[in-house]
Amino acid sequence: MCGSKLLFRGCYQILRVLGRGGFGITFLAQNMVLPGQPLCVIKQLCPKITNDKIWRRACQRFEIEAKTLAQLGSHAQIPMLIDYFEGNGELYLVQEYIPGYTLAREVRKNGVKTELEVKNFLREVLPVLNYLHQQHVIHRDIKPQNLLRCEEDQRIVLIDFGAVKEKLVQNSSHSSHLASTNFIGTMGFAPPEQLSLRPVYASDIYALGITCIYLLTGRGPLDFDYNLNTGELFWQQSVRVSSDFARILDKMVKASLHERFKSAHEVMVALDWENSWYKLNSCLTNQPCSHTNLQVQETSSEYMSPATRTALAIRSRRTRHKKYRSFSNFHPL
Secondary structure, eight states, X not given: OTTOSSOBTTTEEEEEEEEEETTEEEEEEEESSSTTOOEEEEEEEOOOOOOXXXXXXXXXXXXXXXXXXXXXXXXXXXXXXXXXXXXXXXXXXXXXXXXXXXXHHHHHHHOOOOHHHHHHHHHHHHHHHHHHHHTTOOOOOOSGGGEEEETTTOOEEEOOOSHHHHHHHHTSTTHHHHHHHOOSSOTTTSOHXXXXXXXXXXXXXXXXXXXXXXXXXXXXXXXXXXXXXXOOBOOGGGOOOOHHHHHHHHHHTOSSTTTSOOSHHHHHHHXXXXXXXXXXXXXXXXXXXXXHHHHHHHHOOSOOOHHHHHHHHHHHHHHHHHHHHHHHHHSOO
């Protein structure tokens, strides 16, 4: 219907194709009925289902997942779901159109990002990822192509959720075949457990870490060599970052679930620790100060200025943090 004067479902003017994938086509459309004739995005999902009973079950699952997406759309960094419906053996989602460009396009146009820019990106995306997981939703397909920078206010928006697609695969009449040949996600960005069709919240953490490496290097995950025994990527040879940030990224992209960050909150805590020492380092003396002396000074009845008390507290906190980090290096959580 692109270029046709006919209106899809009596209100949508189909303007052009935005993208194609294994599960369907995404169109840019205009609602000719609403005031202002706003733009929207129509996602046409084409599940290969021939059995009527399985099709009805798929439609039921689609409706449940669409309602979940509608609830998530109340977040400013998730597109709002406007409508969903079934027609002619196909399923449709209608979402708000957010003018902008993907981070993949941004890197191609402007080049790779600095460590500070990637840290700021993480601090913007991790809270929305934490929100998703609190709603018991796993995105399943985080990558630069699914992260959109809004033209109006430069905020990062997370698009193209995989939850609905997964339910369609599970309800397909060829589910046994699909289970061995298909998964929801993108090769290289999906961790081992997701390839085995067992995604968890930490799977999104892995994909986000791989996305950060792409932003720093301009190289996709399949462009790196990797350890044949552990599956770890050899990415650090391609970019110079601080040792603290390298440790955070390494833990985000651990192939082993046991060694990886379990939640967005854990990554945020790690970033806050690293950021605190980076800011305070230039303010603190490098003169050694024993833990015993700190205890005496902190409990002393002598008057100490607020600045002195603050400095002592910071040193004590840094000492505890070093001990904790040293312990965690030998005893991974």
